[in-house]
Amino acid sequence: MRDRSLQYLLLVPAFVIVLATTLYPLGYSLATAFRDWDLTRSRQPEGWVGLANFSRALTEPNFLNSLWVTTVFVVSSVVLTLLLSNSIALLLRRKGRMHTFTRTVLILPFAMSPALIGVSYRFMFNPEFGVISKGLAAIFPALDGVPWLASPTLSMAVLVATDVWHWTPYMTFMCLGGLASIPRETEEAARVDGASGLRIIFEIVLPQMKGVILVTAVLKTIFALKMFDQVVTLTGGGPGNSTETLAYFIFNVGFRWYDMGYASALAWILTAIMMLISAWYVRMLLSERKMATA
Amino acid sequence: MTRHFTWWAERALLLLISAVVLFPISWMFLTAFKRPRDAYSLSFDFTPTLQNFVTVFSSPWNLGSMVVNSAVIASTTVAIAVPCAALAAYSFSRFRVPGRKFYFFLVLSTQFIPAVVIVLPFFIMFRSLGLLDTRIALIVVNLAIVTPFVIWMIKGFIDAIPTDSEEAAMIDGASRFRVIRDIVLPMAAPGILTSAIFCFILTWNEFLFGLILTRRNAVTLPVGLVSFRTERGDLWELMSAAGVMITVPIFIMALLIQKHFTRGMTAGAIK
Numbered sequence: 001m002r003d004r005s006l007q008y009l010l011l012v013p014a015f016v017i018v019l020a021t022t023l024y025p026l027g028y029s030l031a032t033a034f035r036d037w038d039l040t041r042s043r044q045p046e047g048w049v050g051l052a053n054f055s056r057a058l059t060e061p062n063f064l065n066s067l068w069v070t071t072v073f074v075v076s077s078v079v080l081t082l083l084l085s086n087s088i089a090l091l092l093r094r095k096g097r098m099h100t101f102t103r104t105v106l107i108l109p110f111a112m113s114p115a116l117i118g119v120s121y122r123f124m125f126n127p128e129f130g131v132i133s134k135g136l137a138a139i140f141p142a143l144d145g146v147p148w149l150a151s152p153t154l155s156m157a158v159l160v161a162t163d164v165w166h167w168t169p170y171m172t173f174m175c176l177g178g179l180a181s182i183p184r185e186t187e188e189a190a191r192v193d194g195a196s197g198l199r200i201i202f203e204i205v206l207p208q209m210k211g212v213i214l215v216t217a218v219l220k221t222i223f224a225l226k227m228f229d230q231v232v233t234l235t236g237g238g239p240g241n242s243t244e245t246l247a248y249f250i251f252n253v254g255f256r257w258y259d260m261g262y263a264s265a266l267a268w269i270l271t272a273i274m275m276l277i278s279a280w281y282v283r284m285l286l287s288e289r290k291m292a293t294a
Numbered sequence: 295m296t297r298h299f300t301w302w303a304e305r306a307l308l309l310l311i312s313a314v315v316l317f318p319i320s321w322m323f324l325t326a327f328k329r330p331r332d333a334y335s336l337s338f339d340f341t342p343t344l345q346n347f348v349t350v351f352s353s354p355w356n357l358g359s360m361v362v363n364s365a366v367i368a369s370t371t372v373a374i375a376v377p378c379a380a381l382a383a384y385s386f387s388r389f390r391v392p393g394r395k396f397y398f399f400l401v402l403s404t405q406f407i408p409a410v411v412i413v414l415p416f417f418i419m420f421r422s423l424g425l426l427d428t429r430i431a432l433i434v435v436n437l438a439i440v441t442p443f444v445i446w447m448i449k450g451f452i453d454a455i456p457t458d459s460e461e462a463a464m465i466d467g468a469s470r471f472r473v474i475r476d477i478v479l480p481m482a483a484p485g486i487l488t489s490a491i492f493c494f495i496l497t498w499n500e501f502l503f504g505l506i507l508t509r510r511n512a513v514t515l516p517v518g519l520v521s522f523r524t525e526r527g528d529l530w531e532l533m534s535a536a537g538v539m540i541t542v543p544i545f546i547m548a549l550l551i552q553k554h555f556t557r558g559m560t561a562g563a564i565k
Contacts, residue, residue: 006470007389011397014382014445017375021412021438022404028415043422091307098308104552105312108319111548113499115516116537120322123530129334131321169315197300226408229501233519250410255506260414267411274406282399 026271032264039258053265063266065241066249072156073245074224077163081220082213084168089175090201106169114166118233121162125149152242155235159243162230167223171216178212179205211285218281225274246270319541325534333531346535357536360518364540367429367514368497371436375444376490380482383448384474388457404442409502412438417506427509435503440493447492451485452478488554491547498544515540 033053037045057063088106092099109117124132125148137144149155182205190200206213228247231237237244237252244252250270254263325333326347332340350357385391386398413435420431460473468476479486504517513521515536522533 003389003470007385007391010381010385011391013378014401014441015397017378017437017441018401018404021434021441022407025412025415025438026407028418029411032415039418088311091304091311094304096305098305102308102312104549105315107548107552108545109315111495111541111544112319113501113516113540113544115499115501115519116322116540117318119519119533120318120537123325123528123533124318124321129336131336134336165314165318222406228410229516232501232505247408247410250408251502251506254410254414255417260418264411264414267408267414270408271406271411274408275403278403278406 029264029267032260033268034265035261037260039260045261049261053262054269056262057266057269062241062244062249066244066246069156069242069244070225070246073160073163073227073243074221076160077167077224077227078217078220080160080164081168081171082217084164085171085175085216086206086209086213088168088172089179090205092172092176093179106172109166109168110170112166114162114227114229115233117162117166118230121158121230122149122234125158149235150239152239155239155243159230159235162234163224163227166230167220171220174216174219175209175212178209182208214281214284218277218284221277222274225270225277322534322537322541325531326538328531330529330531333534346531347539350532350535350539355518355521355532355536357515357518357539360513360515361539363429363432363512364498364514367432367436367512368494370429370433371440371497372490372493374433375437375441375493376448376486379441379444379489380448380486382445383452384478386445386449387452388460401442401445404438405446409439413503413506420507426507427511429512431507432500432503432512432514435507436497436500439500440496443496444489444493447489448482448486451489452482454485455481484551484554488551491551494547495544498540 032045034048034050035045036047036049036052092103121132124130127133127145127147127150130148133143133146133148137146146154148158187200187204190204195203226247227245228251231243231245231248235243237248246266247270250263250266253259253266324338327342327344328340329343329345349355382401386394391397416431416435417426420426420428425431455478460477463473463477464470498514499516500514501516504512504514505520508514508517519533519536519540522529522536
């Protein structure tokens with residue numbers, strides 16, 4: 001068989017899957033976003049309502065709350081994860097038995113089910129018998145009896161903690177991959193000239209890591225925007241709606257109130273946000289490449 | 295003196311990091327072997343018991359059927375996604391398909407679609423087809439998440455294989471099909487295996503689809519965790535036992551392919 005037809009033939013199975021499982025639903029939900037459809041009333045989509053679902057979102061306090069909650073969650077989770085993963089990667093660069101051990105240990109959180117992470121943090125932060133809440137109280141007596149998951153601020157903090165715990169290892173490996181591709185000569189030369197370790201990190205290593213840090217930042221942002229499992233198993237969006245992220249809000253609208261039209265519109269708003277970020281990411285990355293080759 | 299200090303400080307920090315990672319996992323494992331009343335105490339001094347595992351596998355929890363559901367769904371998803379993705383990855387890696395950058399970006403951009411967007415139409419569709427609460431439904435939606443990701447990953451692995459031996463074989467008159475079967479596949483095997491395990495882990499841990507599309511028959515392990523929240527409160531010792539069942543197979547897989555695993559994590563993303 002000629003390569004010319006083979007090159008397309010090889011793509012066919014995967015494209016059929018991708019088309020059927022993502023592009024079709026995407027189109028379907030876009031169409032639904034402009035319709036009125038309460039699943040408890042009707043099995044079929046009802047009338048077309050234009051942009052009504054979208055304008056409803058913009059005036060609904062619950063939606064605006066979820067946007068704010070999502071922003072707080074994404075920003076704190078991304079910043080903390082990046083700081084930690086870059087620092088840990090710098091620590092892990094050298095060789096040693098303790099380094100190898102830590103690398104092995106770091107594989108585990110990524111392999112763990114996020115729903116289960118939520119459940120076990122809920123257990124550990126229980127104010128009466130949680131091992132972390134009691135442990136913290138033993139060190140700082142003022143913290144005894146703090147109702148971690150019943151306070152809006154603290155439950156958000158615990159939610160962020162679960163996410164940082166889950167993703168920092170993955171991002172650390174990405175940073176390590178980036179560090180491995182940096183030539184060591186400049187660093188060695190600076191060390192011979194007597195530059196301090198911190199100066200080397202800030203003035204030589206980190207500037208060369210810009211591309212990798214950018215990639216990890218955007219990937220982490222996308223993962224954080226999608227985060228759903230721990231909201232269900234850790235906080236249930238509460239207390240009140242203080243941890244109700246956009247993804248969880250959409251889930252409630254669609255599968256608790258069965259308002260399909262509105263849920264589709266909300267889902268598309270989330271998609272648009274993610275698309276914008278990824279477009280910006282591709283552009284930044286391309287200009288980064290251009291600078292590197294120039 | 296300072297050199298000595300930094301040496302120890304570095305190791306102390308690494309120990310701390312490992313402890314922070316291992317502690318929640320170990321606590322769950324310990325709790326799984328505690329009797330209910332010990333689960334609410336913080337002491338390490340308890341008589342270990344296997345009762346929790348017996349309980350979760352018997353009625354009304356029936357963890358066994360969830361294990362079967364999760365295993366069947368994850369392995370079928372892998373069996374469909376990985377071969378298809380491997381073929382596409384080869385094409386992306388080796389041929390200059392016109393517009394391939396566009397196709398590749400199209401595949402990648404599906405990663406930026408929130409799962410909740412995909413599941414809405416599928417919920418409606420499966421509802422009218424009577425496929426809600428079946429394994430087929432979960433396999434279909436999982437393919438949506440996993441396939442693009444696996445294409446991306448396997449392409450990273452195939453890109454890293456030099457083309458010399460392929461070209462030499464072709465000059466000797468071997469067909470492209472034989473080249474793929476006899477040269478590329480064996481060399482890419484570790485990468486493909488790694489991607490398959492990644493794919494298995496993602497599907498095994500998947501929660502949102504399971505929560506929405508299953509009720510009783512096709513419930514998977516992560517979704518089953520929620521059922522240990524009862525009117526009597528959260529049954530932590532049972533949840534932990536179920537957690538051990540979710541975690542152990544995945545941890546074993548992850549550690550088996552440890553070396554490739556970290557490479558696979560980073561392969562697609564850096565390039």
